[in-house]
Amino acid sequence: MLKKNKIEWIIFVALRYFKAGKRDRSISTAFFSAVGISVGVLAMITIISIMNGFQIGFIDDILEINSYHIRIRSGxxxxxxxxxxxxxxxxxxxxxxxxxxxxxxxxxxxxxxxxxxxxxxxxxxxxxxxxxxxxxxxxxxxxxxxxxxxxxxxxxxxxxxxxxxxxxxxxxxxxxxxxxxxxxxxxxxxxxxxxxxxxxxxxxxxxxxxxxxxxxxxxxxxxxxxxxxxxxxxxxxxxxxxxxxxxxxxNCPVSWREYNRSFFGALRMEKISMMLIVGLIFLVVGVNIKHSLDRSVYKRRQDIALLRSVGASPGAVKTIFVTEGLLIGFSGGLIGVISGLFISVNINNIFAFAGWAADTLSRLIGRILSPFVNIPSYGFSVFSPSYFYLNKVPVKILFHEVLLIFFFAFTASVCAAYSAAGKVTEFTPSEILHYE
Structure with a gap:
């Protein structure tokens, strides 16, 4: 029962800190950290989904039209x-x-x-x-x-x-x-x-x-x-x-892996490089979250001193900030996943709307400036088949990669929070309450 109560009050305090930015403008660390995580997840899911669409489309065309899965040469x-x-x-x-x-x-x-x-x-x-x-x-x-x-x-x-x-x-x-x-x-x-x-x-x-x-x-x-x-x-x-x-x-059968080794190897290297970039992006996000939480821990040193003075152990106080980091990573990652999937599924509609908006704006500006200068009107398109050998942007969502991106974001946030929470043990409650 005591253990259950301990967990409940830790979660309660962590939630209050997580939502503190809504009431106190000076404490908005959690909000901006969650936004950073969500934007990173959104961008990576959209980019990876489009890249998968191109790659899998090429692979399917090659295997289904030209090279087949297995070849046997006959004499x-x-x-x-x-x-x-x-x-x-x-x-x-x-x-x-x-x-x-x-x-x-x-x-x-x-x-x-x-x-x-x-x-x-x-x-x-x-x-x-x-x-x-x-x-x-x-x-x-x-x-x-x-x-x-x-x-x-x-x-x-x-x-x-x-x-x-x-x-x-x-x-x-x-x-x-x-x-x-x-x-x-x-x-x-x-x-x-x-x-x-x-x-x-x-x-x-x-x-x-x-x-x-x-x-x-x-x-x-x-x-x-x-x-x-x-x-x-x-x-x-x-x-x-x-x-x-x-x-x-x-006769020796030849697999599609051997027949297209150089091309598929290049695609594999491209995917590995993209995943390394994902890791580096969230490493940077994690460092930013750590520095933000360092400032947050320092601003809350009086709260930490009060919690320590009423009997909270250093480990319990540390768990509060780790839990806050967990909430930041989960909420930011979840919002990023939902937004990224929505944009990926509707990317062609978004491009069409962006093209229509840009074209409408250019025509409007042309009409306004027409008495002074002659501005030719051109149809604007973000993704035009006249420039690319495609009718639309191919998108392929692989859910194991979506989960991997979410895991990167969540892990970066939790690790950053754990590192920042280590400074809790540096504070001496008596000194903080005496001077502040």
């Missing part, structure tokens, strides 16, 4: 349907698609030749790998390769070639059965569809055609590759072991 040019069925039977395998990559030159009716990577796939790709079509996002025409010499190309490539659905483009390559028999070929293809994946490299340099249509473009050095997509891409090591037991030691 044969013919598709092994038995192998496909055996790999499909593995629990974590979602889909498997055989393909051949060709490097060619492509030319429109009114354009010069441009480099293009042609991916040769089965005519029933939409059934073998439905996620591919979802990420390609065919905006004009359709992904239909059943007719001979038909092709689906990216939107940026189509624009540079001046080609649309139904138009004809020329594919040029060095083809032949052997090196000595290589000869230049130029084959006419009909554009059946145009896709816009949102990944500029693919939209500007990539096209899809069927195995039958690409036979005249091969040089004999190309190899058939099986692209495998997994239900859980993070279980790639287990799935590779299962695949290896089926295909034997001749």
């Amino acid at each position: 044969e040019m013919e598709v092994d349907n038995t192998l496909i069925e055996n790999i499909k039977s593995i629990e974590n395998v979602k889909s498997i698609l055989p393909f051949i990559d060709l490097q060619t030159l492509v030319k429109g009716s009114y354009s010069d030749f441009k480099a293009c990577k042609i991916r040769s796939v089965p005519v029933n790709t939409e059934t073998q790998d439905p996620d591919l079509l979802r990420y390609l996002n065919v905006t004009r025409g359709e992904f239909n390769l059943k007719k001979v010499n038909t092709i689906v190309i990216g939107s940026e490539l189509a624009a540079s070639l001046g080609a649309d659905v139904g138009d004809t483009v020329s594919l040029a390559s060095m083809a032949g059965d052997s090196f000595r028999s290589l000869a230049p070929v130029d084959i006419q293809f009909t554009v059946e569809g145009i896709f816009k994946s949102g990944y500029y490299e693919y939209d500007s340099t990539m096209g899809f055609t069927s195995f039958q249509s690409s036979k005249g473009l091969t040089s004999g050095k190309e190899t058939l590759t099986y692209g495998i997509k997994l239900k859980d891409r993070y279980k790639d090591a287990e799935t590779i072991r299962d695949i290896s037991s089926i295909i034997g030691a001749g």
